[in-house]
Amino acid sequence: MNDRTRPTAPGMPARDGARMPDTPDTAGEELLEELSPAEFEALRWSVRIGDGLDAAERAEFEAWRRADPTHQAAYDEMTGVSEAIDAMPAAGAARLQARVAIDRAGESATHAAVPVAPATSPAPPRPTRRRALAAAAAVFAAAGGGWFGWEASRSEPVFEQRYQTQRGQQLDVALPDGSQMRLDTATTAEVSLYRGRREVRLAEGQAMFAVQSDKARPFDVRAGGTRVTVVGTRFSVRYTPSIGRPEVQVAVQEGRVRVAAASDAAAPAAIELAPGETVAADAQGRPGPVARIAPEGVAAWRGNRLSFDNLPLSAVLAELGRYGDVGIAVHDPAVAALPVTASVDLQRMGDFVRSLPQVLPVRLERRQGTTEIVAAKR
Structure with missing residues (x-):
């Protein structure tokens, strides 16, 4: 023991005989x-x-x-x-x-x-x-x-971290509170953990969450004008305005999730999702009608596969472009609007592109070093 008094932190005395170091x-x-x-x-x-x-x-x-x-x-x-x-x-x-x-x-x-x-x-x-x-x-x-x-102070975060994935990359994150977060390709998320609450801001992309239950600290995900609040559950959130889809899509695998506008004024319009339910909220955070979704359909991108149901070809190509260079272009508005229903292996996107002339009235042409989808000749 030194003669001088050893410093201790307020509220953090040495206990159980633990020796505090000298300085x-x-x-x-x-x-x-x-x-x-x-x-x-x-x-x-x-x-x-x-x-x-x-x-x-x-x-x-x-x-x-x-x-x-x-x-x-x-x-x-x-x-x-x-x-x-x-x-x-x-x-x-x-x-x-x-x-x-x-x-x-x-x-x-x-x-x-x-x-x-x-x-x-x-x-x-x-x-x-x-x-x-x-x-x-x-x-x-x-x-x-x-x-x-x-x-x-309870207003200062005890943990802050920004996570970002590049195109074609996915990332698993274990948060200090015991929650798990998996980020899809081209996704940016900022995590802030406070003493009384937990918050993730999804700036772009989509993520799957497995939230550690803590009734004293609700877990919020904010995306666009939408706030998703849970205590402990498994759910996914999607927000991809960069490809022209400003709505926020929420799907629940386990537990219950509250979806509302981020502004308190619109909170009375909140809805609660149960397992196997999904909803899309508009740019102002207003939830639309609730739909059913199969458990395996929640964040299907985790298995490197995407499913499209009657979606315009241009939207399908924009979504695939988030995962890699599709190497294809569409300039004809009529071709871009053709509806597509398909299941695509993200590791074999070229197979999907080559199959398009078999399911749509189109053909593939090489023009100035780019493959273009054009209307089939009549």
Whole structure:
């Protein structure tokens, strides 16, 4: 023990005999040194998941999690610690985050991943260490003058992250509250988690949500003029104004979902969707008639397949263009308006294009280096 008084964060005293390190500059680092290899790797995964994982990275995480019972226990123990680090002032957070930084190629900036030998039984959780590490993060924040205001204010988010996928890419995201989000191609979403609520702003694209139930913190998805509110459920939201479809489409797989205009004034017009129901809301957020949808039809894009029912050819091609270069053009308005009913494999879009002359009165012509769909000769 040093003679001087050790700093503690407001509301975050050391408990259960947890030793607070000597100074804010070394608090978090000393506690990180005490983590077991499994705990340190779990903390690295917690940070990495917060940034978003693609399909390959998600498979890598699942393989690590299932490799040993201690891995899941360690990950559960570290959940929330990375949030505490993120909430710190920049100077303090940088020091700790440098110790758990993840290189996208899979290498740690400071620590290499250390394999853990299988144990005969799962290791018991160590809440004292988790509290101590979170407390160390609070010490850094207090030293920077930011902890008290963060603790006292419910209007500031405790987690914020922007996620974006490129054309042809999908992304699985595990949110710190336990919810799951899968983004489709060409999608942008901003996540803000507060102490009393959770919010996702879908700027463009579509996403599937599996929301962790928390009655004290409703989960809102805002897209265009529409607000979708849930507590715990599985549902999809689509908003693609960039291809001329300003409506917001909501479909429910499990649970119940409330759909309303984003403005409070229009809230009385809200509707509630049950499993197997879908609705489209207009640009002002006003829901239209409720329709039925098969469970497998909710976010069918997750299986790399899209279905179209009596949709104009131009709209079908615009939708396929979100996933890749179709390499085709339509200039004739009459051809563009032809109705299409089809199921398209997104990994074989060329097959769909080549089949068009068999189902529509059209033919394919090469014109100036581009394939154009034109009306069939009579």
